Amino acid sequence: MSALRSDPDVVIVGGGLAGLACARHLQQNGISFQIIEASDGVGGRVRTDRVSGFLLDRGFQVLQTAYPEAQRVLDYTKLDLHAFFPGVLLRIDDHSYRVADPVRKPLEAFEALFTPIGTMRDKFRLLVLRQRLHRQSIDSIFKREERTALDALQKQGFSPTIVATLFRPFLRGIFLERGLKVSSRMFEFAFKMFCDGNASLPANGMGAIPDQLASALPPDSVRLNTKVMSVSPTIVTLEYGERLKARAVVVATEGPEACRLIPGLKPVVSCGTTCMYFVADYDPLGSPILALNGDGSGLINNLCVPSSVAPTYAPAGSSLISVSILGIPKEDNKTLEVPVRSQLKSWFGQKVDSWRSFRTYRIHHALPSQAFPALSQPQKPVRMQPGLYVCGDHRDIASIHGALVSGRRTAEAILEDFAS
Numbered sequence: 001m002s003a004l005r006s007d008p009d010v011v012i013v014g015g016g017l018a019g020l021a022c023a024r025h026l027q028q029n030g031i032s033f034q035i036i037e038a039s040d041g042v043g044g045r046v047r048t049d050r051v052s053g054f055l056l057d058r059g060f061q062v063l064q065t066a067y068p069e070a071q072r073v074l075d076y077t078k079l080d081l082h083a084f085f086p087g088v089l090l091r092i093d094d095h096s097y098r099v100a101d102p103v104r105k106p107l108e109a110f111e112a113l114f115t116p117i118g119t120m121r122d123k124f125r126l127l128v129l130r131q132r133l134h135r136q137s138i139d140s141i142f143k144r145e146e147r148t149a150l151d152a153l154q155k156q157g158f159s160p161t162i163v164a165t166l167f168r169p170f171l172r173g174i175f176l177e178r179g180l181k182v183s184s185r186m187f188e189f190a191f192k193m194f195c196d197g198n199a200s201l202p203a204n205g206m207g208a209i210p211d212q213l214a215s216a217l218p219p220d221s222v223r224l225n226t227k228v229m230s231v232s233p234t235i236v237t238l239e240y241g242e243r244l245k246a247r248a249v250v251v252a253t254e255g256p257e258a259c260r261l262i263p264g265l266k267p268v269v270s271c272g273t274t275c276m277y278f279v280a281d282y283d284p285l286g287s288p289i290l291a292l293n294g295d296g297s298g299l300i301n302n303l304c305v306p307s308s309v310a311p312t313y314a315p316a317g318s319s320l321i322s323v324s325i326l327g328i329p330k331e332d333n334k335t336l337e338v339p340v341r342s343q344l345k346s347w348f349g350q351k352v353d354s355w356r357s358f359r360t361y362r363i364h365h366a367l368p369s370q371a372f373p374a375l376s377q378p379q380k381p382v383r384m385q386p387g388l389y390v391c392g393d394h395r396d397i398a399s400i401h402g403a404l405v406s407g408r409r410t411a412e413a414i415l416e417d418f419a420s
């Protein structure tokens with residue numbers, strides 16, 4: 001069946017970063033498209049709610065300025081990025097220890113030499129690892145033998161103490177997986193990104209990233225509040241039976257939904273997270289740093305004060321506190337708040353009583369699992385059958401970078417196929 005004259009060349013199902021990146025590349029190459037998005041806005045997993053003057057990202061996440069694809073497609077100046085401190089604050093047995101990047105913060109890194117986070121040899125190995133990854137290209141990282149992150153760290157001689165107190169909470173916070181089963185390739189990629197650039201937040205919240213991509217697309221090219229029920233190479237069927245025709249269809253949804261729409265796609269395992277926001281009239285960390293739970297007790301994995309990184313995240317005089325928990329607890333928000341507050345009090349004292357609980361986000365599918373050997377093929381095929389394509393973070397290195405790359409790869413595949 002050939003497409004009618006008014007039909008777009010391509011229908012893209014999903015207006016997350018991958019769908020938007022695909023659209024942008026098609027647009028730059030003169031191919032018309034229509035994005036069909038189920039929700040009320042673009043951005044998918046990267047959205048920000050504005051509530052009473054606060055910016056609430058739907059789950060804690062950061063843009064790594066070193067992401068090559070983000071550098072290629074985003075205008076960082078317009079995003080007005082604000083950087084986290086290059087290091088982390090570890091909470092271990094009622095004490096806090098700062099671990100700084102030895103290259104960017106040598107003085108503070110020197111002080112950290114004398115903290116009980118691993119041995120002197122661990123700290124030296126950390127520097128060696130950092131420098132190796134800094135020199136290595138991303139391609140060569142993804143060509144190194146793949147194993148679990150735990151195996152890789154043990155093989156490099158890191159002690160169980162530094163693995164438990166630093167690497168475990170750090171990797172949990174990024175990959176949202178328990179244990180250290182995440183692919184060593186993915187770990188090295190993430191570690192390289194932390195060392196080569198800044199973890200940062202746009203002044204208008206993480207949602208400013210997809211907004212920037214969408215603002216460059218033609219008017220009316222995104223149709224919101226419209227769920228796609230089924231797809232075939234040239235036909236997309238919408239919720240109420242409407243059918244759209246095109247020369248090609250791209251499924252740019254999150255992995256589990258892509259599996260529903262394209263039977264036969266390898267199942268995607270979800271990693272979930274819960275983000276609790278609190279509001280206080282002071283900054284409990286006193287600096288734009290990411291705090292990690294280094295002793296593994298309690299529910300909280302990591303915590304930060306986004307308004308200390310980018311003041312626009314909270315009205316003047318208030319601080320926004322973001323608390324991340326691994327997975328989706330069964331308890332309702334009120335019940336969950338009890339152990340979380342009690343752990344917060346053990347970190348920050350009785351003043352936590354003055355914190356106001358603000359909003360909780362439960363994100364069932366935050367990331368596809370990247371447990372070893374998920375990255376044995378870092379770039380999965382985007383062509384399903386002639387005229388049917390798939391993109392999204394589950395086809396690439398699961399991250400903002402990977403979602404953007406997969407969108408471009410898909411557009412390139414379409415252009416190649418249209419040309420032939």
Ligand SMILES: Cc1cc2nc3c(=O)[nH]c(=O)nc-3n(C[C@H](O)[C@H](O)[C@H](O)COP(=O)(O)OP(=O)(O)OC[C@H]3O[C@@H](n4cnc5c(N)ncnc54)[C@H](O)[C@@H]3O)c2cc1C
Nearest residue numbers: 014016017018038044045059061062228392393399400403
């Ligand atoms: C809490 C959290 C923390 C994260 N932390 C980081 C981080 O620090 N750094 C990093 O790089 N990455 C991070 N990520 C991952 C990153 O956000 C994702 O990898 C990326 O946004 C995925 O984009 P995507 O376009 O592939 O998918 P999505 O963003 O999921 O987009 C899919 C879109 O498809 C739409 N859709 C689904 N089904 C249908 C349908 N049937 N019809 C029409 N539309 C449909 C959805 O509504 C959605 O808009 C985090 C993610 C979360 C949730």
